[in-house]
Amino acid sequence: MNKAANIPRFAKPAFVERARAEFEALVTSQPQIELVDAVLVDICGTMRGKRLPVADAGRLFETGMQIPKSVYLMDAKGEMVNPFGRGFGDGDPDGTAWPVPGTVSRVWDQGPARAQILTTMRNEDGTPTAGEPRAALELALDRFSDLRLTPVVALELEFYLVDPARDETGAPQPPLNPRTGLRERDNAVYSIDDLDRYREFLTALNEAALVQNVPLSAASSEYAPGQFEINLHHQADARLAADHAILLKQIVRAAARASGFEATFMAKPYPDRIGSGLHIHASIVDAAGRNIFDDGSVEGSERLRHAIGGLQAMMPDSMALFAPSLNSYRRFQPDMFAPVNRRWGVNNRSAGLRIPVSLGEARRVEHRVSGADANPYFALAAVLAGLHHGLVNKLDPGPGATGNVSREPDMALPFNIDDALARLTKAPVLDSYLGSETVALYRETKRLEVQRFRKIISPAEYDWYL
Secondary structure (H helix, E strand, C coil): CCCCHCCCCCCCCHHHHHHHHHHHHHHHHCCCEEEEEEEEEECCHHHHHEEEEEEHHHHHHCCEEEEHHHHHCCCCCCCECCCCCCCCCCCCCCEEEEEEECEEECCCCCCCCCEEEEEEEECCCCCEEEHHHHHHHHHHHHHHHHHHCEEEEEEEEEEEEEECCCCCCCCCCCEEEECCCCCCCCCCCHHHHHHHHHHHHHHHHHHCCCHHCCEEEEEEEEECCCEEEEEEEEEECCHHHHHHHHHHHHHHHHHHCCCCCCEECCCCCCCCCCCCEEEEEEEEEECCCCCCCCCCCCCCCHHHHHHHHHHHHHHHHHHHHHHCCCCHHHHHHCCCCCCCCCCEEEECCCCCEECCCCHHHHHCEEECEECCCCCCCHHHHHHHHHHHHHHCCCCCCCCCCCCCCCCCCCCCCCCCCHHHHHHHHHHHHHHHHHHHHHHHHHHHHHHHHHHHCCCCCCHHHHHCCC
């Protein structure tokens, strides 16, 4: 018997050699690097992976990283929930994850110098592994190639800095003012003084961004104490834009720790304050590089209207991707800068689909539905699916909204996690864009997460009913 016949043959993707060249250039220029983190991103948007001595990292580019396929299917607490028997039920088999070019960098953090590289899992025949968020985005993005169109996207993330010490109930607290030492209490939206007070954190964040190749744009103080928003530069590769959002979360948390704070991307950490969102800006260019959303008018082209119509049509089925937890739905309230309907409008932040004031190549739609807790790969994949669906089917979005429409809930949208997951059960159009198996694994993982969460008896439940 030929023993070699029993050894799995892994189809190494062509892009791995580009990643190898980037890695070798990095360690040559920075010989102090001792460790290498090979990471991937699970269904919940959490980084997982392995840490290797730099001397052993070369094998990543030869045989890939062997890691359980179930690593993608963890719940928000990192528990293996065994969706459809994947994990405990099937013997927890390994898959092979390969380094992704464009994601090699130093890691900005304390401790021994280390590098990091994102990986993507492939089956033995080279096809993406079901359940991988980045592969779902790639599948949705591929649909634009037949139209000879390219989405250009940029992501914005809101988050809170909080005191590492919790209050007497275990809830988060706003940070202590770095100047006065007093607890922050006031809203200070777009406050330059806030940016000055938190200069140490923002300086650390900018340093981390330079080290880890995260292209930061504007930073602003948001509409609550300790809340900030960071913008990322637009990208013609949607996968890279989502990579940047994942890395932004990593460096925000690292910069917060280094400055004496914690950072949270929880959608609604305070019941009486606004939530944190993940806003996605998208335009589309044709083969000649022209923005198809621009026709010189204020409202944009007819194709922009069709794209908005697709975003509206796909929003109900996609809500479980935009709002992935029970907490996520607390964000959708009137006058809280989180959309409660599928309306669109020019220069109108109360609408879920906003056309910012911009002309020419900057003409775009801002999708404001996702919470900061959403997985950027899935959220962006669902947005791309909506854009493509609207363009192909020439969907009419109806008239644009004027004035405050945040008090007009759209009952076609599911506003709790159970209804959202139920909608995801019957979403054939979304399945066709993201992959039916991946959508099913996401839905089941989140269903089991919610089921596990509901077994917990909270202190409030004892206080009310004991």
